[in-house]
Amino acid sequence: MKxxxxxxxxxxxxxxxxxxxxxxxxxxxxxxERTGIPKGKIDTIHYASKTVDTVRRAFVYLPPGYSKAxxxxxxxLLHGIGGDEEEWLRGGTPxxxxxxxxxxxxxxxxxxxxxxxxxxxxxxxxxxxxxxxKVAAFATFEKDLLNDLIPFIETNYRVIKDRxxxxxxxxxxxxxxxxxxGLGNLDTFAWVGAFSAAPNTKAPETLIPDxxxxxxxxKVLWLSCGDEDRLLRFSERTHEYLDExxxxxxxxxxxxxxxxxxxxxxLYRFSQLLFKPVDKSIxxxxxx
Ligand code: FER
Numbered sequence: 001m002k003x004x005x006x007x008x009x010x011x012x013x014x015x016x017x018x019x020x021x022x023x024x025x026x027x028x029x030x031x032x033e034r035t036g037i038p039k040g041k042i043d044t045i046h047y048a049s050k051t052v053d054t055v056r057r058a059f060v061y062l063p064p065g066y067s068k069a070x071x072x073x074x075x076x077l078l079h080g081i082g083g084d085e086e087e088w089l090r091g092g093t094p095x096x097x098x099x100x101x102x103x104x105x106x107x108x109x110x111x112x113x114x115x116x117x118x119x120x121x122x123x124x125x126x127x128x129x130x131x132x133x134k135v136a137a138f139a140t141f142e143k144d145l146l147n148d149l150i151p152f153i154e155t156n157y158r159v160i161k162d163r164x165x166x167x168x169x170x171x172x173x174x175x176x177x178x179x180x181x182g183l184g185n186l187d188t189f190a191w192v193g194a195f196s197a198a199p200n201t202k203a204p205e206t207l208i209p210d211x212x213x214x215x216x217x218x219k220v221l222w223l224s225c226g227d228e229d230r231l232l233r234f235s236e237r238t239h240e241y242l243d244e245x246x247x248x249x250x251x252x253x254x255x256x257x258x259x260x261x262x263x264x265x266x267l268y269r270f271s272q273l274l275f276k277p278v279d280k281s282i283x284x285x286x287x288x
Contacts, residue, residue, distance in 0.1 A: 021281040022250065023106075026268045030100055031093045037103035038064035040095055047152035051144040052119050058085050058149065060157070061095055061112040064102050071158045073165035073275040074111045075191075076145065077267070078174025081138070081198065084125045085116040088171075091260045097268055108275040110167075113153055117174055119144040138173055138200055142181045146188065164219060167274050169193030171263040172231070176200035179238065183207050186217040191274055193222035194235065195266035196258055201234045204241030211245035220273050220282070221249035224266045226256030248283050 043060040063072070077094065079087035088094050094112065101107040116123045120137035128134075154161050168182040168189045169175075175194030180202050182192030194201070201207065208214050214221070221242070225235040232253075239251040252269065256262045273282065 021279060021284070022252070023269055023272060026265055027100075027104070030268055031097055031264055032100075033096050034100055034103065037099060039099050040064050040102070041066065042089070042095060045152070045156070047149055049119070049144050049148040051140065051148055052121060052123075054121050056116060056119075056123070056144070056148075058116065059089065059114040060153070061098060061114070063107070063109045063111070064099060065109070066111075068158055070109075071160045072109055072111045073167070074113060074153060074157075074159050075167040075169065075271065075274060076113045076115065076149075078115065078117045078168070078170025078177050080170075080172035080174055081129050081135070082125055084118065084123060085114050087125075088114050092171075092264050092267065094267060097264060098271065101268070101272065106272050110271075110275055111153070111157055111159060113149070115141075115145065115149055117141045117170070117177055135200070138177055139180075141177060142184070145181060146185065150188070163188055163217075164190045165275065167191035167193070169195070169222070169267070169270055171195045171266070172198045172258065173200055176202075176234070179207060183214060183221075186213060190217060190219040192218065193220075193266065193270040194224070194238075195263045195270075196225045196229050196231055197223065197234045197238070198231055199234055201238060204238055207238065208241065208245065208247065211242075211247050214247045218247070218249075219278055220270075221247065222252070222266075222270045222273070223249060224252040224254065224262065224269070226258060226262040227253050228256060229258045229262070231258060248280070250282050 041062045049056045118137045119141040166189050168178045170178045175197035179194045182189040223235045242249045
C-alpha cells in the first residue's frame with residue numbers, strides 16, 4: 001500500500017514537472033516519422049509582393065485535423081543565409097516534429113508559414129549568399145512580411161488576427177530577422193524566437209530601446225544557441241542586455257554548433273510554449 005502511494009506520488013510529481021516549464025531534451029525519435037498518427041499537410045502558396053514587385057513562393061503547414069470552421073494562430077518560421085523557403089523542409093523535418101508533438105498532445109493547434117526571407121527578385125540561395133545586395137534583402141523582408149505575406153495569409157486562411165496569435169521565429173539569419181522584426185513590431189508579434197541568431201541581429205540598445213514595452217507586451221522571448229557556435233556572441237549580448245533590463249526571456253544554450261540539431265531542438269521546444277498561458281518556470285532553463 002505504501003508502495004502504491006509512493007508510486008502515485010512520484011507519478012503526480014513527475015507529470016506536474018514535465019507539464020510545466022521547458023522540455024529540456026527532445027523525446028526519443030522526436031524527428032522520426034511515425035505511422036498511425038494523424039498528419040498535417042503542406043500547402044504551397046504564391047503571394048503578390050508589393051515590396052519586391054514580384055510573386056513569391058512560401059509553404060504553409062496545416063496541423064492534423066485542420067478545419068475551416070476554426071481560426072488558428074500562426075507561427076512564421078524563417079530560414080538562414082544559405083537557404084530559402086525550402087530550407088526547413090530539407091534539413092529540419094518540421095512536419096515530422098510538429099506531427100509528433102500533436103500526436104503527444106503537446107501543441108496548441110497552429111498554422112506554420114515558411115516564407116523566403118531574402119526579399120529580392122532573384123531570391124534563390126545560389127552564388128555568393130554573402131553579397132551585400134543579398135544580405136540587404138534579409139532586412140527588406142520586414143516590409144514583405146508585414147505588408148504582403150501576413151495580409152495574404154490572413155485573407156486566405158482561417159487565422160486569428162491579433163498580436164497574441166502571431167509568432168515569429170527563425171534560424172541564424174532568420175533568427176536575427178525574428179528579433180529585429182518581432183521586437184521592432186510588438187504591435188504585430190507577441191512570441192519571438194531566435195535559434196542561433198546571426199550578425200544581422202541589431203545591437204541590443206537598438207533592438208530593445210524600450211525594455212518596459214518589451215516586458216509588457218511579449219508573451220515569450222526565446223534565444224537558443226549551440227555552445228560551439230561562432231555566432232554565440234550575438235545571442236549572448238542580447239541575453240545580457242535583457243537580463244540587465246529585467247526583460248523575461250528564455251536563454252537556452254546547449255552543446256552543439258551552427259546546425260540543424262540545435263535548430264530542430266529550438267523548434268521542438270519553442271513551439272510547445274506557443275499560444276498557451278505562459279509558465280514562468282521556463283525562465284530558469286539554461287539548457288543542458
Ligand atoms: C555573417 C555570418 C553568418 C553573416 C551572416 C551569417 C550577414 C549567417 C549565417 C546563417 O544564416 O546561417 O557574417 O553576415
